[in-house]
Amino acid sequence: MTTPTRDHVLAAAVRLYAEHGFRGTTTRRIAEEAGVNEVTLFRQFGSKTALLLEALRSHEMFSRGANALPDAPVDPLAELTAFATGMRKALHGTRATIRKAMAEFEENPEMPRCMTHGAAAIHAAVQSYFEKLGALGYISDTKSIPAAKAMLMSAIFHDALHRDIDPHSFPQPAAGAPAIYARLCLQSLGFQPVAARRPRTAKRRVS
Amino acid sequence: MTTPTRDHVLAAAVRLYAEHGFRGTTTRRIAEEAGVNEVTLFRQFGSKTALLLEALRSHEMFSRGANALPDAPVDPLAELTAFATGMRKALHGTRATIRKAMAEFEENPEMPRCMTHGAAAIHAAVQSYFEKLGALGYISDTKSIPAAKAMLMSAIFHDALHRDIDPHSFPQPAAGAPAIYARLCLQSLGFQPVAARRPRTAKRRVS
DNA sequence: AGCAGATGCAAGTGGGTACTTGCATATAAC
DNA sequence: GTTATATGCAAGTACCCACTTGCATCTGCT
Numbered sequence: 001m002t003t004p005t006r007d008h009v010l011a012a013a014v015r016l017y018a019e020h021g022f023r024g025t026t027t028r029r030i031a032e033e034a035g036v037n038e039v040t041l042f043r044q045f046g047s048k049t050a051l052l053l054e055a056l057r058s059h060e061m062f063s064r065g066a067n068a069l070p071d072a073p074v075d076p077l078a079e080l081t082a083f084a085t086g087m088r089k090a091l092h093g094t095r096a097t098i099r100k101a102m103a104e105f106e107e108n109p110e111m112p113r114c115m116t117h118g119a120a121a122i123h124a125a126v127q128s129y130f131e132k133l134g135a136l137g138y139i140s141d142t143k144s145i146p147a148a149k150a151m152l153m154s155a156i157f158h159d160a161l162h163r164d165i166d167p168h169s170f171p172q173p174a175a176g177a178p179a180i181y182a183r184l185c186l187q188s189l190g191f192q193p194v195a196a197r198r199p200r201t202a203k204r205r206v207s
Numbered sequence: 208m209t210t211p212t213r214d215h216v217l218a219a220a221v222r223l224y225a226e227h228g229f230r231g232t233t234t235r236r237i238a239e240e241a242g243v244n245e246v247t248l249f250r251q252f253g254s255k256t257a258l259l260l261e262a263l264r265s266h267e268m269f270s271r272g273a274n275a276l277p278d279a280p281v282d283p284l285a286e287l288t289a290f291a292t293g294m295r296k297a298l299h300g301t302r303a304t305i306r307k308a309m310a311e312f313e314e315n316p317e318m319p320r321c322m323t324h325g326a327a328a329i330h331a332a333v334q335s336y337f338e339k340l341g342a343l344g345y346i347s348d349t350k351s352i353p354a355a356k357a358m359l360m361s362a363i364f365h366d367a368l369h370r371d372i373d374p375h376s377f378p379q380p381a382a383g384a385p386a387i388y389a390r391l392c393l394q395s396l397g398f399q400p401v402a403a404r405r406p407r408t409a410k411r412r413v414s
Numbered sequence: 415a416g417c418a419g420a421t422g423c424a425a426g427t428g429g430g431t432a433c434t435t436g437c438a439t440a441t442a443a444c
Numbered sequence: 445g446t447t448a449t450a451t452g453c454a455a456g457t458a459c460c461c462a463c464t465t466g467c468a469t470c471t472g473c474t
Contacts, residue, residue, distance in 0.1 A: 019314075028462095036422090039464080043421080047462080047463085048461095096312070096313060102306050102309075102372060103309070144390075154358075157369075158364055162364075165323060166326060168330075184354055184358055185358075187395045188394045234433080235431080243451080246433085246434080246435095246453085254433085255433090
């Protein structure tokens with residue numbers, strides 16, 4: 001199997017997994033979806049479980065780079081909103097896969113772990129960004145940074161993962177939710193749009 | 208089948224569902240777990256799907272009354288913390304069931320709906336409580352109530368549902384997280400422990 | 415062209431599953 | 445005790461599934 005075909009199989013597997021879950025993704029289905037013979041899957045991957053684990057590992061859960069936070073904060077609300085918007089979009093696009101993998105925790109604990117890979121780096125990036133906000137005087141409650149970061153990520157994750165199941169529990173419209181989460185997160189940290197250390201032209205108050 | 212036995216079957220079904228998911232919960236397993244004959248399940252419930260749906264519907268996802276918010280706020284931080292603590296505990300205790308049901312969204316959409324039943328009432332109760340806080344002058348940003356409420360619920364839900372999968376993404380220790388979420392939520396609403404309308408003995412500042 | 419390796423085809427193995435059927439036994443009500 | 449109903453037992457039906465096997469064909473390289 002050439003690499004393009006191998007990738008083709010892995011992509012087919014993830015698509016089916018998102019729709020049908022682990023047990024519902026049969027090797028016959030994968031073979032048909034990928035346009036290969038069923039026996040080829042076993043020759044190449046050894047077992048259905050190994051195939052699906054490799055497929056999940058190769059599937060990018062967290063889009064990197066798309067909406068990284070800047071090294072130097074310039075407009076915190078806009079920057080955090082852009083970050084939250086990108087995060088939510090990425091997670092939303094792969095929500096069915098995530099739900100299926102999380103549900104496998106008891107019987108195939110490697111699967112949810114594929115979903116959380118990369119989360120630590122993003123948490124660290126947000127932490128770092130908030131610390132810079134603190135250093136620049138944008139926020140007053142720096143002790144709450146870890147907690148506010150966790151709450152922001154939870155809001156984004158929960159919104160991306162479950163809004164289609166329970167739409168009324170989330171701020172409407174969906175496209176405006178990231179901005180709301182970003183704003184409230186900054187508010188909870190005692191945000192002030194004027195960097196205390198660097199007097200600037202007066203800006204309209206946030207509230 | 209007497210009602211106690213019927214309940215016994217439903218409880219066995221939910222236990223197995225939490226562990227093995229929909230497909231992995233076989234009728235043979237349910238029969239064994241409940242101590243009845245497999246054919247009895249079909250006589251009483253008609254099909255495996257109907258049995259499991261009834262089991263999920265009868266399973267209380269949101270414990271009512273355990274930690275209801277008071278009609279008249281007295282100590283908002285303590286009250287919201289108690290609420291968050293109770294909510295998180297209830298959801299945490301049934302997290303595996305919720306995960307399994309959410310993962311069935313594509314193929315058995317009735318199942319996640321069993322999980323969200325009752326959520327609206329809780330959201331309304333929190334909304335009402337926050338509005339009272341606003342009326343009493345405890346919070347200054349009443350326009351953000353719906354958003355803050357949603358963020359608080361997301362934090363609790365996400366913590367309860369996924370902490371065992373990805374412990375490092377949540378505030379430590381777990382027992383202290385509800386208080387943190389409650390505090391940050393109130394902070395984001397511009398909370399002041401002294402009710403502006405009712406001067407009281409000065410209290411220590413929150414931050 | 416020849417050769418080695420990869421892939422396809424078709425059939426099969428050895429399990430598993432939701433559900434049904436016919437008869438026997440148990441239980442509850444009168 | 446009798447009768448009606450519920451449940452258990454055992455076997456069966458008609459599928460489903462991951463995986464294997466033997467042979468044929470295809471592909472890429474020399």
